[in-house]
Amino acid sequence: MGKAMNNTGSIPYTVKKKRKSGGLKKNYIGWFFILIAVAGICLFYFYPMVQALLLSFQSGMGANLEYVGLDNYIRLFSDPTFIAALTNTMIYLLVQVPVMIVLALFFSVLLNDATLKFRGFFRLAIFLPCVTSLVAYAVIFKYLFGVDGLVNRFLIDLSITSEPLNWLSDPLLAKLTIIIAITWRWTGYNMIFYLSALQNVDKSMYEAAKIDGASALQQFFYITVPMLKPIILFTSIISTIGTLQIFDEIMNITNGGPGNATLSISMYIYNLSFEYTPDFGYAATVSYVIVILVVLLSLIQFKVAGDNK
């Protein structure tokens, strides 16, 4: 997308008249350009945020809401379903995001080697999961990990397990299934960010390191990781925000079950609003927990990694 300015020559320079209007008119028209976007973001993002905040202090069924002060926030602490949803979401976050980022970094370093054969094919293959819709791949994973699904068949054929595993009905395995699914879908996506950042890393640094006798692992930790720090920060923030909101996979792979073992915060908000007797006020309170988590975790990640930028 960088080839935008090649045809400067094709613009005819026949001077008709010089515009007499100066900065004022241009400034005015500039506001016109951004008007719809600004209005739209206010209407569809900021206004609902304020509404949700107000809602979070109200309670009641359906449209009959009344202000209850901080009751909803207090209710959070004694609500086992909320605590389960929060715990599950944090487990996804703390296990899945680091695993995926390390895996993506590893792939990108391997694929950055110009002497590697079939490089293009490997890159394409690992990126491919990104073209699927979340719902489509979630349904596929649900069937792959079913009791008589292909994953169990494969594990039994390899004698890794003698009996089929209850991937979707065991609380721990169900969480693992979700984590495997998300990792499958997003590792290639993160990889391309690292691959493109690696293009800008000076090759001579690796040459110098090799001469100094640095092992591949040392090169990885002392050159690659520090050089990619800004992009690692960026991708970890994107992944954190995404994982905190995880919904499609949970709904379509396990529907939150068994029990509430895989329920995520977003799924709980959906259930509170549209599956159970609607309690929009409390649902809004739960949703503000995600908001607070997003802001807090982004700030922490900036603090931890942002000092050299």
Place this chain on the structure above:
Amino acid sequence: MRKLQRIATYIFLSIAAIVSIFPFLWMLVSMTNKSVDITQGRLLPGTHLFENLTVLFQQVDMVTALVNSTIIAVITTFLTLLIGSLAGYGFEIYRTPGKDRIFNILLLSMMIPFAAIMIPLYRLFGGISATIPFLGIDTLAAAILPTIITAFFIFFFRQNTKMFARDLVEAGRIDGLSELGIFFRIYLPTMKTSYAAAAIIAFMNSWNNFLWPLVVLQSPEKQTIPLLISKLGAGYTPDFGVIMSAIVIATLPTAIVFFLMQKHFVAGMMGSVKG
């Protein structure tokens, strides 16, 4: 030692490639198989493709879902690009400190989790329903509207506008073009590659969107492909061959675009960090 490392690399990457590709092969193969064969683990192409497609299009109402998804995705893509590029251009070309401040505030909206605004949006469109029925709950317009204006695309186009030669704007003014004329007659044609990358991402986001359509589109005749697949997948007696056919059809547009325009595809995906 070096050789051994090489071999290990190839084995590792091959396993990763197989794991990545296998679900695609499986859905393609399963599309041609009977439900029973799929549950028994058949991995070879079968002869049931036509039957699966017949059931999908005649009994499951895939046609309605396809039409709805296409209408929503095309309109969303068009409006997203128009509004996003107008704004990105406006913020960059008519740059003032005031606008920069507004721009930074708009960027904050990228941090807003959808789950947090879903309920107020639902209530907003619910409130509209009574007075403006064609904009209310269970209309395609309601599914489209909140998704067409995103800070991401404003940011994307602003970043790309930085690479647009400003001289062209001056040249257009000298030529007597209006400011809007410059945008439509000079900026738009020169920025084709940026638009292509943005179009791919906007279309894909819309085509695959699940949560908001799930909330706002309630009647069966309004459902989109992701809603249909989700419903089929949650059924008690799923017909795997039919579901796999639906999944293949849902994946096809994005897969085709990806293979035809890999460069734009990746550029679009990474648009947020370029520049």
